[in-house]
Amino acid sequence: MGVDSIHNTAFIESNSYDPWLNLAVEEYLLNSFAGESIVLYLWQNENTVVIGRNQNAWEECRLDNLERDNGKLARRLSGGGAVFHDLGNLNFTFLLPKREYNLHRQLSVIVDAVKEIGIEAHFSGRNDILAEGRKFSGNAFYHGQYASYHHGTILIDVDTGKLSEYLNVSKAKIESKGVKSVVSRVVNLRELKPDLTIEKMKKAMYMGFIEEYGHIDNVLDFERLAELADVTKLFDKYSSKEWLLGRSPEFNFRISNRFPWGGIELLFTSRKGTVVDVAIYSDSMDVDFIEHLRQGLTGVDFSKPSILEALHNLPKCVERDDIIDWLHRTDLN
Known part of the structure; x- marks a missing residue:
């Protein structure tokens, strides 16, 4: 257990599959809780492409395909690349004071949770967690004035066919990775552990968080937070065309x-x-x-x-x- 200081801890689980609401609650937690508390937030999005803060939506996502299938585009605060979320994926966010931010400790929660369910895993490269040499978790990071967050995906049973349906992966990126396609780089944990479910993974993450940070002081009410005016304002931002698509620059x-x-x-x-x-x-x-x-x-x-x-x-x-x-x-x- 990595407890080395006394701090308040909290856990919250979303009951919504709406990416704009889930990201709004995430930013609210960053601004209102994470300056003094260490929070684990678990959430899922349905049929969503999430792009990094500085990405070009038109270049990264096949928007016509996504719209045809009633999917949603979302843009997060953190950097990194585009990812596809469905209900076979579990998202996690660690939100904590900047002084407590420790990537190794946060990753340990994920790696230990996956080991607890019987799969060996390790961190690799700039933001990936691998099992048997293939990626099941991509991670990204955001640092505010007083607090930071580290969030990412855990692929349990994602429809990998949708990756190529909705994501444009540049030839340069594929070549730089030394592989032929985005699908060949990823693995669903259920392929390695057929009886694994989202609920089992949530429980493993909850227990892994307690193992690393010692305790959970508060369980926050997602529905109550979702109704707050500050969250509504953030939802309006995350769902706006201006945030999602940005402007079309006139450049020469x-x-x-x-x-x-x-x-x-x-x-x-x-x-x-x-x-x-x-x-x-x-x-x-x-x-x-x-x-x-x-x-x-x-x-x-x-x-x-x-x-x-x-x-x-x-x-x-x-x-x-x-x-x-x-x-x-x-x-x-």
């Missing part, structure tokens, strides 16, 4: 590339030699870097020296350095 220069940390597409709008706007689409896990990049490039001269200078002025990180190296080799004319 486009470049894109894929790196080990994710893909990026830069759409520059320049007037009289100055960058007046830059739209950035990315499945990078680091949403803060993407926002810093957007701010740093806006207002500079549209020239390679000025853009490189703006990049050098950003905080040093792997993503920044990779983009600088790439732009040194890229023609901006």
Whole structure:
């Protein structure tokens, strides 16, 4: 057990399959509970594609197919790539004060829960958990001012045929992963444990949370939270076309590339030699870097020296350095 400090803990389980409501409650928990409490939130979405904070919905999702089948598009706060949710998938969110955020501890809950039901698992790469070399859980992260969350999927019995029906996976991403298709990279845990159910997985996660954090002080009422005015306001945001689809940028220069940390597409709008706007689409896990990049490039001269200078002025990180190296080799004319 990893208990090393005294803190309040809470558990909440959604009784809704609506992604917009579930994400609204998630953000409400981040803002209203996670500054002082460690919360485990379990939830499910029905027939939904969830895209990362900075992704282009039109590029990532086959929206016509999703609409035809009465599915929903959702956009989360965290970075990373697009995922498909149905009722064969269980979502989890750990919400906690920034000082308590510890990826290893949070992952231990999932890995230990899966081991408890008889499946060996381990963390791999930037955001995946694997069993027998195949992915059953993708994870993403968001850091607010006082609190953070770490959320992800657990594939129990997902209809993997829908992955290729609703998701556009770029050739560059597939090649970078060294595999032929998105379906070949994933595994449903029920393939490895035929008697596994969503309810058994929920119980294993609940017990794994207690094992790691020592106790659960409060069980929160989802229905009560869902009726709050603050949650309604967040629901309106998550269900809005502006949030889901964003704007269609008018750009006059486009470049894109894929790196080990994710893909990026830069759409520059320049007037009289100055960058007046830059739209950035990315499945990078680091949403803060993407926002810093957007701010740093806006207002500079549209020239390679000025853009490189703006990049050098950003905080040093792997993503920044990779983009600088790439732009040194890229023609901006």
